[in-house]
Every structure is written in C-alpha cells, then in structure tokens.
Amino acid sequence: LPGLKKLPRSFYLRPTVVVARELLGKYLVRIYKGQRLIGTIVEAEAYCEGDPASHSYIGRTKRNDVMFWEGGHLYVYFTYGMHFCANVVTRNAGIGEAVLIRAVEPVQEIDVMIRNRRASHSKKSAVELTNGPAKLCQALCIGRKENGIDLLGKEVFILDAPRLPSSSIRTSTRIGITDGKGKKWRYFVKRNGWVSR
DNA sequence: TGGACGATCCCCT
C-alpha cells in the first residue's frame, strides 16, 4: 500500500458517528514481530456519551479510562472471560467516546492471521478469520498490552484511503446490546462478505 | 468479600 498516509490526529477528534462511518474502507495495520498485518475496515459501531450501551456511561473508571483520552488512541477491553475487542477513541481528551471495530477484510499477511487463529479456525472459511470484533483481535494479535496505544505510533495505526461512496455504506442498530437500542450507529460496507451477522 | 453479568465465539443439535 505505497503512498498511503496514517490518518492524522484531526480525523479522530471529530464527532464519533462521523468517524465510525468514515473508518469504512480505511486500512487497519498491525505491526507484530516485523510483520505488517493489514485489513480493510468494513464494519464499525459508534459509542457516545449519554449512551446506556457505552462502557463510559457509568463515568470514568479504571477499565474505561482510555475512552476518555484524546482521540486517536486504541481502547482494548476484555470480555466474556476470554475475548478482546478493539476500539478507536474519538474526540478531545475528557470525552468518553469510541468506535468499536467489528470486522475487517484481510489484505496482507493472511497466512499469519490464519496461524494466529489456528486453534479454532482449522477447517473454517476465509470469512471467519476476521468477521467479528474478537476474531479480528485474535487474527491481528491485539490484546491487553495494546490498550492505550497511540494510533499515530508504529505498532497499530490506520492508513487513509479514498472515502467510500455513500451508496456502498449501510446503517443499522448495533449488535449484541440491550440498552441504547434504536440508535442506528452501526455502519458497514454493503455486500461485503466479512461483515458480521 | 461476593455475585451478577457482559459491545463474543464456538460447537452441538
């Protein structure tokens, strides 16, 4: 992906639903042991202040602290006793908002991603490599240590790409939540096979 | 100090 630049800080400081929508089509890059694991973001959800479904709804705690950092950091949380999920922090410091990355389409080092998910992926389709928030974290080696990483650094970052036409973007309510229903803050690429169900 | 539960995934039916 020669010539593509990292998204600047200013990209992340904008309203969270705008960031969620515009992250579609961008390249999520993970540098791990000298390898460049890359996937195109195809599904994302916005979590805003005043939203009962957001981890930040209860206020600032040790767990959700990174959500309140300046936009352009990575908030990684642990859930269900075994899974990690990755979020892009948005807006200015002191505001607890973020975008959950729910799915990516593998682009580069796909064989490494298969190996990272080997235990459970042995006889599954290519789609199941990264069609969910915890699956893509496993495929890209994103875990507890990556919580709080600066997306303008060298370990995890996002490369710019042309904005997708609005005709290729769809919206829906968010997945797997009970509070805050009705908000159509899930964005995904129409007809892309890696979008979760 | 304890218990309820979760922005999920996988395997089984």
Next chain:
DNA sequence: GGGGATCGTCCAT
C-alpha cells in the same frame, strides 16, 4: 438456534 466457556469489573453488602 441454543447454551457453555471463563474471568475482570463493578456495585452492593
């Protein structure tokens, strides 16, 4: 389509 795995976080005793 349903349930079990599995444990950190948070709040109520």
